[in-house]
Amino acid sequence: MADNFVALMKQQQALLATAKKRQGLLPQQRTTRRELQQEYLTVQNGNHLIKQTFVGEAYEPSTAEIIELKPICIRELRLETHHTGRPLLVRVFCNAVRVTAVQTGIEDEHDHEPYYKATSNGGVIVGVDHPSDFVVLDECDTIVPLSLRPRVQAVEEDRSAEEVKKEGNVAVGLKQHRKALKLYSEAIALCGGEDEVLRRDLHRNRALTNHHIGQYEVAHSDAIAAVIPDVQTDDTRSMELNTKAYLHAGRASYNFGHFEDAARMFTEAIRMRTDNDVNIELARALDRLRESKTGLFIFLSDRFLGGLPPRLDCASFVKNTEVRSSPGRRKGLFAVKSFSAGDLILREKAFCSSLGSDNGQTTNMTINLNTQRMSVGTHASLHTKLVTQLQRNPNQASAYFELYDGTKSSSIPPASTANPPVDVFRVQSILELNAFGLRDAPPEPSSPSTKSPQKALRPANDSTATFLRASYMNPACHANAYRTVISDFLILRATRAIAMDEGLTIAYTRPDPASLDYGSTFSHWGFTCECVVCNAELHPKGSISHRRKVVKEADDFAASPANEASDKVTPTKAQPGFEPDVPKLGVTAIAAWLRRACMLDSTEPGKCIKLGTTALSSLGFLPSIVFKELVIDRTHCVVKDVVVDTAVYLSQLYEVVEGKDTMVSAQYAVWAEEMWEICKGSKRGFEQRYGA
Numbered sequence: 001m002a003d004n005f006v007a008l009m010k011q012q013q014a015l016l017a018t019a020k021k022r023q024g025l026l027p028q029q030r031t032t033r034r035e036l037q038q039e040y041l042t043v044q045n046g047n048h049l050i051k052q053t054f055v056g057e058a059y060e061p062s063t064a065e066i067i068e069l070k071p072i073c074i075r076e077l078r079l080e081t082h083h084t085g086r087p088l089l090v091r092v093f094c095n096a097v098r099v100t101a102v103q104t105g106i107e108d109e110h111d112h113e114p115y116y117k118a119t120s121n122g123g124v125i126v127g128v129d130h131p132s133d134f135v136v137l138d139e140c141d142t143i144v145p146l147s148l149r150p151r152v153q154a155v156e157e158d159r160s161a162e163e164v165k166k167e168g169n170v171a172v173g174l175k176q177h178r179k180a181l182k183l184y185s186e187a188i189a190l191c192g193g194e195d196e197v198l199r200r201d202l203h204r205n206r207a208l209t210n211h212h213i214g215q216y217e218v219a220h221s222d223a224i225a226a227v228i229p230d231v232q233t234d235d236t237r238s239m240e241l242n243t244k245a246y247l248h249a250g251r252a253s254y255n256f257g258h259f260e261d262a263a264r265m266f267t268e269a270i271r272m273r274t275d276n277d278v279n280i281e282l283a284r285a286l287d288r289l290r291e292s293k294t295g296l297f298i299f300l301s302d303r304f305l306g307g308l309p310p311r312l313d314c315a316s317f318v319k320n321t322e323v324r325s326s327p328g329r330r331k332g333l334f335a336v337k338s339f340s341a342g343d344l345i346l347r348e349k350a351f352c353s354s355l356g357s358d359n360g361q362t363t364n365m366t367i368n369l370n371t372q373r374m375s376v377g378t379h380a381s382l383h384t385k386l387v388t389q390l391q392r393n394p395n396q397a398s399a400y401f402e403l404y405d406g407t408k409s410s411s412i413p414p415a416s417t418a419n420p421p422v423d424v425f426r427v428q429s430i431l432e433l434n435a436f437g438l439r440d441a442p443p444e445p446s447s448p449s450t451k452s453p454q455k456a457l458r459p460a461n462d463s464t465a466t467f468l469r470a471s472y473m474n475p476a477c478h479a480n481a482y483r484t485v486i487s488d489f490l491i492l493r494a495t496r497a498i499a500m501d502e503g504l505t506i507a508y509t510r511p512d513p514a515s516l517d518y519g520s521t522f523s524h525w526g527f528t529c530e531c532v533v534c535n536a537e538l539h540p541k542g543s544i545s546h547r548r549k550v551v552k553e554a555d556d557f558a559a560s561p562a563n564e565a566s567d568k569v570t571p572t573k574a575q576p577g578f579e580p581d582v583p584k585l586g587v588t589a590i591a592a593w594l595r596r597a598c599m600l601d602s603t604e605p606g607k608c609i610k611l612g613t614t615a616l617s618s619l620g621f622l623p624s625i626v627f628k629e630l631v632i633d634r635t636h637c638v639v640k641d642v643v644v645d646t647a648v649y650l651s652q653l654y655e656v657v658e659g660k661d662t663m664v665s666a667q668y669a670v671w672a673e674e675m676w677e678i679c680k681g682s683k684r685g686f687e688q689r690y691g692a
């Protein structure tokens, strides 16, 4: 699989290099209008099993008004060149089809033969990367050259705002929401300040249409503009209309997670007219508000008896954290209160998520030719979703663009207009540095087609999401917080005691002693990790090749060579960096293996306890028993699932060991459940796996 990707990347880079050589030239071969029309007749929409997206050289979207710029025509266009500041006015003459991008044939006023940028099949196309650089004009717009306007033009009669509104309503009936939006906006402009009743009707209708399209921010402002002021209680018609307006506003707020405003709007709606449905919506908003204030969310509630849906309708709980500047690291996430080990720090709903199950059979592949990185799976579809969401909701866009984009500056580009264009390259670079894999999401149910070669390219549990708050956490290998995922929620718990104002850290990658290349793990994020764990592991005894060999030896042979292997990877006291409380990650796999092997012929529980304790200390959990009390020093702990298994076994072992220690056994059982909650986000599932 990896070889296929490398070959594909090389092939694309070669194509790019060939194309670059022609930069600035005029294209020689051009498809004729007829050929292109023929070609588009056979291109099918959608359902391709593999979709490839290539990220090329970045450039910024245009912020100028078209009218201020000097147009360019097709025959002046040069290959592999950004014609910045030069609008191209064209007419579409083929059906538009969605392959990876939307494609169609175009012609301009001078040139009725179409055009071009080098493509993999030797043709040429005009590419528009930023959606805001693509403007759909009305065919009779004054900016459109006469020769591109329809030959027979409808005689524009003066239409009243009421007539245009009716046309808008017809478009809504036909589910042509974009057209309806345009018509309602036109009607609002025709209304001027004269007919207030009609203007409010139009805003109310437009609020609903905006909601349909996912433009929640403008849906909210339209709904508020539709509210009739100073309504008398006996004016039932106006009260009814206001109920609708407040309902639209509440739903819009709910959708972008402003639950306080949503509850206020629903309360207003009910004040105007009691309505059972609105009561339900108000109760829902109040539930979310409570969750966001208390952090209490019952994943085991009756609501989810049939299993958790892939996206959960519940609120984020982030108030115990704050984004602050972090010297040398730009920004970071900080604790605003102290936490004990195991405490819930935050629970955050994904800002935008792309689940493997959203994409059907399609495998998406993103190939970034700048960074030479390739990702397979939901990254590409997350990019498309993000661009759409950000374009539709500019306030959300500014929060997303504050995330780290790989540049050293912490400045956010100023939003020059009310609807700032969305820079797709910046969306991509932020995504590459901040997206989280939802690894704990359940795998998709397998189907017979799972065996097809294309399907095999898709990674298991392929789901990706962005989180606006959790993204600010800087990495540490011995992190003080551990993240897990339930549906599209990220849950963060303390791995040890955290003081107020301490920076919160997570492990960006889960340490795997057999493959982790200490020190260079973070090359993708642009820095070298110099934490105590990485520094200690840089010692030759910690090198990957050495460890791989040793782990393999232990797997291949029986207990006695494994014991020798354990000695080989266990650092001696003299080795610098390996102080007793520093994790010895190379030891974990062998110690856990030996503990399991020892338990199989469990005649020596004392020895098993020793091996279990070694496995825990190799991850930085140092257990000691002080007057029958289990004390675990976790100053540099590294959380891994194996901790839970080990703690459960230790609990059982203390029950059977000579001199049986029920108290220690009980304390290990409690600790195992605490660690499970850290690893899995909630206690859900612990009992099923280990029994009560």
Ligand SMILES: C[S@@+](CC[C@H](N)C(=O)[O-])C[C@H]1O[C@@H](n2cnc3c(N)ncnc32)[C@H](O)[C@@H]1O
Pocket (backbone or CB within 6 Å): 328, 329, 330, 331, 332, 403, 404, 433, 434, 471, 472, 473, 474, 475, 524, 525, 526, 527, 528, 529, 530
């Ligand atoms: C997902 S971001 C974390 C939040 C980020 N610090 C910010 O300002 O938004 C990851 C980036 O943080 C910076 N960073 C985190 N830990 C660092 C460290 N130990 N040394 C240097 N840079 C670090 C790197 O630039 C890295 O690419």
